[in-house]
Amino acid sequence: MAASGAFMGARPLMDRTYEGDPTRPPAESFGLTPVVPPKRNRTAPWDCDREVHKGRNMVERVFNRTKRYRKAATRYDRLDEAFLADLRLILIATYLKKHSQKPN
Numbered sequence: 001m002a003a004s005g006a007f008m009g010a011r012p013l014m015d016r017t018y019e020g021d022p023t024r025p026p027a028e029s030f031g032l033t034p035v036v037p038p039k040r041n042r043t044a045p046w047d048c049d050r051e052v053h054k055g056r057n058m059v060e061r062v063f064n065r066t067k068r069y070r071k072a073a074t075r076y077d078r079l080d081e082a083f084l085a086d087l088r089l090i091l092i093a094t095y096l097k098k099h100s101q102k103p104n
Contacts, residue, residue: 011035013056065094 012027014036027034035052038045067073069090077083 011052013053013059015056062091066090 010031011033012035014023014027014034016037016039018024018034019036019038024034024036035049035056037048037050037053066087069086071077072083072086072090075083077086
């Protein structure tokens, strides 16, 4: 990936679980800038863009919504195109469900 330059400068959003030395330096060696807050007990913490890291919550919520649909969660489809089509339908259905609810 790094040779092609496709992901150079990308900023993967990572959880504090993956902030350790086995994960962060390899990502940086590929030219990626991981957005991960340091653990509180780090002796040499680094700066983290907190606003960008808040976007990780939105991504996690989308994945949790798709897990409610068994077909997508277990990935029964053999073709990538069929899986992506199902995923799009699931996202459209969850969007419509969320925005069609009438406020009380």
